Amino acid sequence: MNISSIHLMLLVLLLAVVALFCTLVGAAAGLLARVGGATYATALLRGAVAFGASATLSLALLSFILTAL
Template structure:
């Protein structure tokens, strides 16, 4: 981060401000266990969203919707469930 020092001098002095280094405990949890758990949770969310989308598309098709309309409903269901699932995962990880 650069700081512009506007003192009494006419020349503007740009100096470098030292960064605050986080301790190891404050640093992000990047251990292999945490990363593995996060990848596993993301895979479960992707599987869940795919199943929701497939069910929505199938139910739309059974209801008599055309293939493009059923595919659109499946895509909307996938996007909605992915958004909700990722928001919930973010909330859970932030509170832990």
């Protein structure tokens, strides 16, 4: 399979956007948990779980879209 440089640059850009989105989701979940009265450890764990879940769903969607193209 021959991937042109434009497709490769687009893939790298999409992966960077997914990483940024997942980081923001994890940070927001941790912040909301902490504001809700959770301890620092629990808030960090909830943020990590939210990051992992959003990364899994985002990468699954991205791989589905790239496969469909």
